[in-house]
Amino acid sequence: MATSPAAAERLLNLVIALVNTPVRMTKEQVRSTVAGYGDAPSDESFERMFERDKDMLRELGVPVLTITDAGHGDDFGYRIDLDTYALAPIDLTAAELGVLTMAAELWQDRSLRADSTRALTKLRAVGQAPGSTDLVAGLSPRVRDGGGAFAPLVDAVQARQAVRFTYRAATTGEVRERVVEPWKLLARRGGWVLVARDRDRGATRSFRLSRIEGSVRTVGPAGAFETPTPEELADALSSWDSGTRGVATLAVLPDRASALRARDVDGPRPTVAGRDVLRVPFRADWELAEEVVGYGDAVLVLEPTPVREAVLSLLRRAAALDDDGGTAHDVEAAEVSRG
Template identity: 55%
Template sequence: MAQRVMAAERLLDLVIALSHTPRWMTKRQIRERVNGYADAAGDDAFERMFERDKDLLREMGVPLLVEHDPAHEDDVGYRIDPEHYALPPVSFTAEEVGVLSLAAELWQDASLRSFAQRGITKLRAVGPSPEPGAHAGLALRVRGPEPAFAPLLEAIDARRAVVFTYRAASTGEVTRRTVQPWRILSRDRGWYLVGLDVDRHAPRAFRLSRISGKVRATGPAGAFTVPADVDVDELLVRARPASGAARLAVLPDRAAALRARATRATAADGDGQGPLTDRDVITVDYPDLELLSEEIATYADAVLVLDPPELREAVLRRLRAVAALDGEVAAHA
C-alpha cells in the first residue's frame, strides 16, 4: 500500500510544478503529475483538495495565475508567475560584508563554524570584499555546546541512564556520577543537565562544562519516565557557578579581551604575589569561575592570577593538564 503524502509535501510539489511548467497545467495534468493528488478518492475529493490548496497558496502570497486557452475557453490552466514570486537580488556594501564576516567568526563550535564560513564564502563570491583593517583588533567568540551535549541529548531521547566524571562546583571534588537524564537547559551563559542522581536518589542539576571525559550511556532504553513536577529553578540555583571579581596581573599589550572587561586597572603594587614588574593589575568581574579560568589559561604566562586563590588553582590545574599532555606526546615521539 502506497504511503499517503502529507499536505505540506503536496503543496511544495505543487509550487515546484507550477513554477517550472513551460506553459501552464490543467487540473487533469496536476492530478496526474503532482505528487499527492493521486490520494484523492474521486473527482469530487480531488476538486475539494485542489481548491483548498489554491486558497492556501494565495493566502501565503504565492502569485497563482489562471490561464484560458484562447481557442478553447473551457480549457483552464494554472501557473505561478516567476517574476512576481522570485525574491529580489540581495546586495551588500563592503562595510556590511565586513560586519557579516566578523559575525561569522563568533562560533567556536566546529560544526556551527563550518556553516558560517560556507555562507561567507558564497557571499564574498558574488559581493564586494570587506574593507581591510576595518575591524582590526576585533575578535568575537560565542561558545558552542559542550562536548557532552550530543551524547546527553541522545540519552534523553532514548531514556537511558548515563555515566560521567563530574567536578563539583563547591568543593572541586571529582567523582563518578550515574544519572537518569531528563532535560538540557541553557542558563547563565552555560548548559545544564537536569536529572536524577542515581547514587544520591535525588534530582540534581549538572553544569556541562564541569563534565570531564566522555559521557557513556548505560542500561536499556526506556528505563525511566521524566517527572512533570520538577522544580528546575531550585536545582539550577544549587548548580550555578561561583562568581566574583578577579585581580589579574597582565603584561603590556596582552589579553585585550580581558582588559576590555576590566572594571578597574592600576599599576602593579608588588604585593608579594610574584614578579609583577612591568605588569598592569586589572579587576575583572566573572559570572563563572571555571569559564574565566579556561580563558586565562590560554594566555599562559601573560596573565597571572592574584585573587581569588580558587581561580588561580583552577588556572594552574588546566596548565598542569596541558603540560602533562605535552610530556606524553614528547615521550611517544
C-alpha cells in the first residue's frame, strides 16, 4: 500500500496526464514523461509500480481505459475517459451531507468504512457547505464487522461471478469447500449473511460470513450467472425477514417479567393458578423460547405448542446439566434451531 506523499503526487500526475492526453499514452510515454515514474530503478520496478497504480485508480472508481491502436495491434496505451469519470450531476445541502456523514459512520467493518469514507470525500466536492452534525445528534447506528470475506463478496455479487470458500456448517460442525453464485449480502439480527445459489446442491443457501474460514476466491469469469428473479430472491430472503409470526399465551408470576408485560396485547385476562395471563406477539418460535426460558419458573408458555415444547426441551436438557459434574451428553438436536 502506497503511503508516501510521493505516491499521492505520482497518482495525481498520472490522472492529470491520462485525462489530458489527446488519444492515449503508452507505458513508455508514462515512464518517460509523467513525474514520479522516471525514478523507477529498473524496467521491472516500473512495471510493478505502474500496474499497482493503475489497479489502485480503477479501485477508486477512476476509469482507466486500455486503448489499442488499430494499425498496430500489439501496441496499446491508456486514457481516462472524462465522461465515465464524472459523477452524475448531484447537489447536496449541508443537512444532506450531514446525514451522509452519519451514514458513513454506520459501518464498523473496516473495508466498508474505507469505502464509505472515500464516497464521502468525493461527495464533499459537490456538497454545499460543511456538513452539519446537529441534525443527527445523539443517534449512533452501528453495523458489526463483516470480516475479510465481505469486500470480495460484494465485488462478486456486483460482477455476477461465482466464488469458492471454506465453510463451517453450524448444524453439523462439518467444514467443507463451497462453490456458490452470490446474490446478496444481508445484515440481520446477529450478523452478516450471504444468500447464494450453492452450485453443488443446486439450491439457494444462506451462509453466515462469520463461519467462512480463510479467504474467498473467485471462480470463472464475471457475468457467469443471471441475477435472480425478484421471486427467487424474495423466496431466499423470506426466512431472514422478520415479521410477526404469531401471538403466544404466557402465564406469568405476579410482579415478574415486566419486559414481557410491556408487550402484552389486548389484556387484561383472568388469572390461571395465581398467574397473570399475557398475550405476547413473537417473530420466531426459537426466539421467544430462548427469551422465555431465561425467566425459569416465573414465565410458562401455554400456547402455541411448538414454543411450549421448545422451552420444555431446553429445560429438560438444562435440568440434567449437573447430573455428572457439569457434563451433559450431546443428543440429536430436537430443539428448534436458531437461524
